[in-house]
Amino acid sequence: MKKVKIIEEQCIFCGQCEAIAPEVFKIGEKAEVLLEEIPPEHEESVQEAIDACPTDAIVWTEETTS
Numbered sequence: 001m002k003k004v005k006i007i008e009e010q011c012i013f014c015g016q017c018e019a020i021a022p023e024v025f026k027i028g029e030k031a032e033v034l035l036e037e038i039p040p041e042h043e044e045s046v047q048e049a050i051d052a053c054p055t056d057a058i059v060w061t062e063e064t065t066s
């Protein structure tokens with residue numbers, strides 16, 4: 001499954017990602033990704049959050065298969 005992370009140095013804590021995908025992102029004292037791996041049914045909302053993030057702070061990190 002795909003993984004996603006927030007580059008904290010780029011995050012301005014605007015809360016957009018949490019508004020779009022509250023099951024995945026939690027923005028409080030720090031920017032958190034709640035799910036270790038993103039299930040397929042959440043991929044679309046995560047992509048929406050990535051597109052909406054004003055500072056491009058959210059990035060996919062592909063699962064490496066070994």
Ligand code: SF4
Pocket residue numbers: 006010011012013014015016017018027031049052053054055056057058
């Ligand atoms: S949308 Fe981007 S800048 Fe805004 S809180 Fe989420 S990660 Fe941070």
